[in-house]
Amino acid sequence: MAKRLIPTLNRVLVEKVLPPTKTSAGILLPEKASKLNSGKVVAVGPGARDRVGNLLPVSVKEGDTVLLPEYGGTQVNLGDKEFHLYRDEDILGTLHD
Structure with a gap:
């Protein structure tokens, strides 16, 4: 299931x-070479509500590549995959090609 x-x-x-961990030519890269902490958004919540009750939507959408803080988030294991839950305001930005 x-x-x-x-x-x-x-x-x-x-x-x-x-x-x-290696280039397309097969050269092994050191662990610290690419320390960019990023991830792909898999799912988003509906958003939070302000004091009046208006819905404040989440600023990212499914499929976005985001820059994450070095620490934080809650680790979640679903099946054999590992995911992390972050609050919308903890995400540092979106990455574009």
């Missing part, structure tokens, strides 16, 4: 992107 997690409020479910 496959599990699917849908975040609540302003939380974002992210699958971290693992940096490459």
